[in-house]
Amino acid sequence: MTETTAARAAELLREHRESIDRLDAILVFTLAERFKHTQAVGRLKAQHDLPPADPVREEAQIARLTDLAKAADLDPAFAKKFLAFIIQEVIQHHKKLNA
Incomplete structure (x- = not known):
């Protein structure tokens, strides 16, 4: 790999990581x-x-989330696991409120 190619790869990596960081903040x-x-x-x-x-x-x-995942080209199985986790957290919060 030449210095120019390595420098370009490093720049692309930095750009992708900045996007990931921004998207993580949006998710939170x-x-x-x-x-x-x-x-x-x-x-x-x-x-x-x-x-x-x-x-x-x-x-x-x-x-609904499975359909959205398919439309977004996201693995529907991952989307189901993600939503199942969120739903379980919500149910736990609701149980605490009912206690």
């Missing part, structure tokens, strides 16, 4: 916003004696 702030809304849902469920989990809603969300 987006998740924070999402959890604000799920916490509000949890409080409403607790106030009205509704169960913390809603399997019908969860299935619909997983199907």
Whole structure:
């Protein structure tokens, strides 16, 4: 690899890493916003004696996210695992509010 090629590779690597860092920040702030809304849902469920989990809603969300993942050229299996993790976290928060 020539110095010019190595320098160009290093520059491309830096650019990709900057994009990844920016996208990570967007993910964190987006998740924070999402959890604000799920916490509000949890409080409403607790106030009205509704169960913390809603399997019908969860299935619909997983199907919707799977379609979005396919449209975005993202592995649908990964998207399902990611949403399943988030749903479990939300349910745990809702259970704490019901306790």
